[in-house]
Amino acid sequence: MKIGRSVAITRRQFFSGMLGAGALAAGASVALPGCQKKDSTTELIEAVATHAPNARVYYLDVSKDQIVASADAAEAEAGDYLRERASFDLPLGCLLYQNSEDFALVVRSRAGMSDVEETGGAASASGGAGSGSGGSGGSDANAGGRDSASGSDGGSNSSFGSEASSGTGGSSGSSPLVSLSLLNLQDGSLSSLLDNALGAAEDFVIYDARANNEILIWVECHLTSGEWRVHAAPLLAGKRGTAALLDEGGLLYEPPMLCVCAQSAYWTVMPNPDGSASFEDSLLKRARLTGTGADASVGEPEQVYVSHGRMITNPQSSDGVLTFVPRVDVSAVFYQLTALHDDTGEIDEVAILPPALRVSDAVFGPSGFSFQIELGYDYAKGLSRYGTYEQMPDGRYFFANKTPSSPTASVGGCLYLKSTKNIIGFDVANNRFFVVGTPKDCVEYGDILAGSGAHQTLVTYTTITNKISADKSTTRVRVLEPVTL
Numbered sequence: 001m002k003i004g005r006s007v008a009i010t011r012r013q014f015f016s017g018m019l020g021a022g023a024l025a026a027g028a029s030v031a032l033p034g035c036q037k038k039d040s041t042t043e044l045i046e047a048v049a050t051h052a053p054n055a056r057v058y059y060l061d062v063s064k065d066q067i068v069a070s071a072d073a074a075e076a077e078a079g080d081y082l083r084e085r086a087s088f089d090l091p092l093g094c095l096l097y098q099n100s101e102d103f104a105l106v107v108r109s110r111a112g113m114s115d116v117e118e119t120g121g122a123a124s125a126s127g128g129a130g131s132g133s134g135g136s137g138g139s140d141a142n143a144g145g146r147d148s149a150s151g152s153d154g155g156s157n158s159s160f161g162s163e164a165s166s167g168t169g170g171s172s173g174s175s176p177l178v179s180l181s182l183l184n185l186q187d188g189s190l191s192s193l194l195d196n197a198l199g200a201a202e203d204f205v206i207y208d209a210r211a212n213n214e215i216l217i218w219v220e221c222h223l224t225s226g227e228w229r230v231h232a233a234p235l236l237a238g239k240r241g242t243a244a245l246l247d248e249g250g251l252l253y254e255p256p257m258l259c260v261c262a263q264s265a266y267w268t269v270m271p272n273p274d275g276s277a278s279f280e281d282s283l284l285k286r287a288r289l290t291g292t293g294a295d296a297s298v299g300e301p302e303q304v305y306v307s308h309g310r311m312i313t314n315p316q317s318s319d320g321v322l323t324f325v326p327r328v329d330v331s332a333v334f335y336q337l338t339a340l341h342d343d344t345g346e347i348d349e350v351a352i353l354p355p356a357l358r359v360s361d362a363v364f365g366p367s368g369f370s371f372q373i374e375l376g377y378d379y380a381k382g383l384s385r386y387g388t389y390e391q392m393p394d395g396r397y398f399f400a401n402k403t404p405s406s407p408t409a410s411v412g413g414c415l416y417l418k419s420t421k422n423i424i425g426f427d428v429a430n431n432r433f434f435v436v437g438t439p440k441d442c443v444e445y446g447d448i449l450a451g452s453g454a455h456q457t458l459v460t461y462t463t464i465t466n467k468i469s470a471d472k473s474t475t476r477v478r479v480l481e482p483v484t485l
Contacts, residue, residue, distance in 0.1 A: 052347035059352045062382035070400040076432040082480045088188040094475040098451030098459045099212040106181040178206040191238035210258045217265035226251035232265040234296040244298040252277040261317035261342040263289040282307040316363040318453020339364040354380045361407040372404030407452035412482025421446035
């Protein structure tokens, strides 16, 4: 059986809440059906091999003897591992997504928009360096109408940044719910990418987004009808090029989950479990950049993977590898951690999870898969407890029994995860852990990891409350770099 427990709210759920959808409820667990037939390991591996003939495929039959528990680690000082390179203050109500070493995507809610110029400028520096311790699966999902975004986004692909920050239509006095900018992680400068949804005149708002140095992808949702549209655009030196409409759907399909990896933008198309298309397949799609520099444009959308059953977790990227978690193509419910190499389009590695075991996040990092489990599964042997697991080079699995709330990050040979309040670092090789201190006057939930997977720096953000004047509260971004030992 599964042991039920409360689950932390994810950033995507928080994003939905900003638009009035509310956070998704953390539901009680459901026991593994007693009538479910357990497929043999051979059958499972053969089923995966039909979709990934060149991949390394294995079943995660992890014994308790293979677990290396964080509870046995010795505590160290964070200053031995990290130092603060820079920190910047952004308006209140920002979310950050780091998918490159140079920039982080800033998603700004209406509350903070009046505090920073929409045409760019710099975030305020908050101090010098300090110690780091402080579906198209049916008629409802268009397989890809190709369209240059209307209004101010017209023109040639060489027009990077010239009107690229504007959305379409709407009255001049209207206030957008959400806007997108890029934060330069070197100097703190902000470059506006999108001040409003391209479909603002039709009552669409920006719902979710991801970006790296080269490509931006975002979803716009209609405020009342449930319609959604997926757009992408090339990026050059922090400026947005011409947008392309990649996909669209309605209430029968959920707003897609997004990811960027190298020069590709990925999105999911999954049926609404409560709609009439609930038994349709779930799809992973992508669009890649064509051309280079000022001539870059977003190519045609393509279908990457078909899951006969719902996929779980938001896709994540690390070092040119995309991680996603579809269903294994068998009658029983099994999920597979899947690592796809963006450059070749080939699946490199697949780890099949025990029956009905669900992960909340997963990313393929330097030592293999790292994944989070939000519930207890007493039949899963070494994977029976909730927390974070990471494959180790010697075949063992590192385990941290911390409440998972986001994917892990790997920086300077250490694994970082977000606990209830603090970010915890683990020097797995030397069996040590340390607590990354939070800034003064930050909110109770503390720092949030902006990135996942392998990075050269650790980027965090939190809300700093001004106890004298609430309207002066800010979003504090910190860039932490490894200490050279």
